[in-house]
Amino acid sequence: MSSEKGLGNYEIHKKIFTKDMRKDYTILIPQMAPIHFELMEAAVRSCGYNAVLLRECTQKTVETGLKYVNNDACYPSILVTGQMIEALQSGKYDLNKTALIISQTGGGCRATNYIGFIRKALKDAGFENIPVISFNIVGMEKMPGFKITIPLVDKLLKMVVYGDLLQKLLTKNRAYEVHKGETQKLFDTWMDKCKKLLTKSTNKEFKQSIYDMVADFEKIELDTSTPKPRVGIVGEVLIKYHPFGNNHVAELLEKEGAEVILPDFMGFVKFMCTHKITFNTLLNTNKTSSKLMKIAIKLIDILEKDEKIALANSKKGYLPPCDIWHLEDKVKDILSIGNQTGEGWFLTAEMIEYIEHDIPNIICVQPFACLPNHVVGKGVIKAIREKYSEANISPVDYDPGASETNQTNRIKLLMTVAKDNLAMKLKEKQAIDRENEADDVEKVKNADKLKT
Ligand code: SF4
Incomplete structure (x- = not known):
């Protein structure tokens, strides 16, 4: 001792x-x-x-x-x-x-x-x-x-890939499933399978399981005739995932008619890997650890390759795993990548990632007494809104005594704006479609006239 x-x-x-x-x-x-x-x-x-x-x-x-x-x-x-x-x-x-x-x-x-x-x-x-x-x-x-051995790290990284994938497949399909409860049932089945695969599987079996999992979720029948506003959640790592910590924000959003998007955990892992690289770039600290971390990010990207392919082959519109270098580049317009404390620049980057993927509605969960994430969360919202006019972002505070009513009101307000914006977008799209249709009819008429 x-x-x-x-x-x-x-x-x-x-x-x-x-x-x-x-x-x-x-x-x-x-x-x-x-x-x-x-x-x-x-x-x-x-x-x-x-x-x-x-x-x-x-x-x-x-x-x-x-x-x-x-x-x-x-x-x-x-x-x-x-x-x-x-x-x-x-x-x-x-x-x-x-x-x-x-x-x-x-x-x-x-x-x-x-x-x-x-x-x-x-x-x-x-x-x-x-x-x-x-x-x-x-x-x-x-x-x-x-x-922390290599087999342990290998299993932990694979568990993050499985977790990210299961999370995406669950929230997307649950939002539109025709047969209520079907997604959760399949999710539970795959959760058990993944646990077994993590215990004992070869790399080949791991790869194959990614395609099998996505293929199984593809079979779930969806009704997308009425699109729902897509709402992304960002914020401090525990509060954004922990349902008790965020007063079940994902559940509340779904009840309010949203399709919920939760960020990949692997994005956070990649962000952590960039620390040593950034230190070395900005402060000339240690070239070797910087190089090692670049290799680590490359290896993670390789591990995510099959997930990317499987999701890209689907027509359901899943958010792909993030490209950390692209996000790092994009975020520089808003804040310095020297912001590494807490979720650091990555929290801001996640908001940009959502907006770039047509998810303009964002809940930024802010835990009490978390100064770093107030800076890179609430603190950048104005700058993001100036750059991306479609952004509909709402910061929501969470603490042991925070009023649930305040949280719910903020979320409901965000959803009202999200629904109005979506309705307007759909109207505009319909008007464009009608115009295109009229143009096509006109073209056919003109072609017929020329023939006669
Ligand atoms: S200060 Fe913020 S980022 Fe750090 S542990 Fe607490 S909540 Fe998380």
């Missing part, structure tokens, strides 16, 4: 996750993105760890978080810590054989320091003996019992 001294006599003992613990310890993973993390649990388990995803999140979780984290901390850190302490207090886990895991991004925001919050909360709640594993690829904290 090593120790970290804080102010005064406050001392935190860092419990080490040893190699021996790997055999019989349960590792608890806090929820962040339900589709992806469901798969992540299977991927981590297949590498020999007894990982358990903490699926439940309730108001009690928030209250537990608030009890152990200072209330000026960002909302995601309250939720994450709350989940962990609640699980340890639940009596479900053997406290002598339980560890926690949390990611550390290595950036300037709290995501790097969650681990400190968590260790303090553990001490205050009487769980100082619980080891906390840091999941990071930037050489921060290391624990001898948990290693």
Whole structure:
């Protein structure tokens, strides 16, 4: 056990996750993105760890978080810590054989320091003996019992591809399915298949499964005779995916008649990979790590190739995986790519990506006390609107006490504008179609006259 001294006599003992613990310890993973993390649990388990995803999140979780984290901390850190302490207090886990895991991004925001919050909360709640594993690829904290190996990275990247694909197939088909519930049923079937494939499959089987999955979803009958406004969600990584964290925003939007688009998780991974490259470009820091990250992005692009082809072959109009270099280039008109804290420039870029793909309606979810994402989210909306006149963006705040009524009103207002804009666009299209039709009739008449 090593120790970290804080102010005064406050001392935190860092419990080490040893190699021996790997055999019989349960590792608890806090929820962040339900589709992806469901798969992540299977991927981590297949590498020999007894990982358990903490699926439940309730108001009690928030209250537990608030009890152990200072209330000026960002909302995601309250939720994450709350989940962990609640699980340890639940009596479900053997406290002598339980560890926690949390990611550390290595950036300037709290995501790097969650681990400190968590260790303090553990001490205050009487769980100082619980080891906390840091999941990071930037050489921060290391624990001898948990290693980021090539097979683990390979499985995690494949789980992100599966998660992104399942997410797209689910939201698009669910919005227009003729037989209610059909999409969810197929989604559940493929979720199980993907978990098995992540446990044991060759690269060839992985590739084939991508095409098979898209082909299966192609069979779902859709009724697109009445187009729905497409609404994209952007924002802080936990709040945009975590249904409890965002008060079920995707569900609410669907009820209001939208087709919901959620961003790919892989985009965020690629953005993280650009950090070292940008540092080196702007500050001349380290050429080698910059080169390595360029290779990493290339490898991810190769991994996504079959997903891109399978989606492009579909006529349903799915959003393709992002080209991070194109987005980086585009975003420079709005802000500097030196903005890397939190979701950094990528949050702004996601809005541009949506608009470029004819998704002008955007909900920007903003967690309480998240300064970095207020800068690159709410802070750029005016500049985006000036550049893209069709943009219909609404920032929505989320925090432990935020009024649900305010959130709902904002979302309903965005939907009213979205529906009006879509109706106007369809009218304009019909008028153009009628004009073209009249032109065609005129051309036929003229051709007939010439003949006679
Ligand atoms: S990005 Fe914002 S919400 Fe996320 S950890 Fe950092 S400060 Fe908290």
